[in-house]
Amino acid sequence: MNTKVILGGVAVLAVIGVGAVFLGRSSQPTSQPTQSESSTPAVVLTASGFAPQSVTVAVGTKVTWTNNSGATATVNSVNHPTHLAYSPLNLGSFGGGETLSLVFDRPGTYKYHNHLNASQTGVVVVDQ
């Protein structure tokens, strides 16, 4: 009985793990309007989320976020809620009309979200 229950628990976790692979892929942002390389890349947070949801910039570019959502928000690195993927992107909270910014000095893909509304996500792609 004990072995069966433990095996049952392992099987449940295995199913959950397989499900996570597929659902995690399906939960990735689908094609969204993107802002390609610009001298002054800006992201605006509204009640609907970050816009544009994806920006592509060159190494050494400063990206600025402006909060027009009407509520306090944050810019935090993934993964929610630990934010450990890229700690410089944990920029803290900002109120209505306020801005946050970060210079991206290394190429890569940097996902972020609003910690206070984790469904609001975005990504910064930094090219060489």
Added chain:
Amino acid sequence: MQMVAALAAIWLASFFHTGEIKLLLALLLSLAATIGSDFLFARLRGKPFFFPSAAMVSGIIIALLVSPWYQIFLTGLLAMLAKNFLRVGDRHIFNPAAFGLLAGGIILGQNISWWGVSWQQLTNYPLALFILLIPFLISALRMRRYFIQLAFLSLIILFGASLLDPALLFFVAVLLPEPMTTPAKPIVQLAFGVIVALLSLIPYFPDPLLFALLASNMLFFKR
């Protein structure tokens, strides 16, 4: 019941912070799901009537961490399913609330928002953060799980996490040290805390912390 009272205080603070009446309905739904299903599943197992304090704790946690009503309801059911049926003898293997949250999030493809325990930033809401920390008194002193909490916090801060992040503090104070599914011996508690911290680095959808906790529940399970 002390943990129920502490969690109720956190929920009340979040409720008044948002001012949305729908959150009260969500809490009632969560409690109905957890208490109702706990009674039902216990009866199916032939257990006698009991006071549902554990289900109340799970219900309030779920109401604080997720939002859509269907996610709340499913999470509550899954939590009590794990509590009643994923067990060996008198002990369940997994933290019920954590299991329900992770499984519900995976099934529905939804993140766990941690909405009720994310806003208590020290600079803006110090009193609310103090309320959030009350469960530490219960889990650390009464449940005697401070070795788990210290080991986890020490390592996670080294990894770059913020000690003042309210969601992280809630996890450490309430979910991490659940006494039925965590070791009692100090040296094993230290190992448990370290393993949870290490596993939390895996970017597991929908929540790395809950995945790390559940995996550690299984690894350290002892009848």
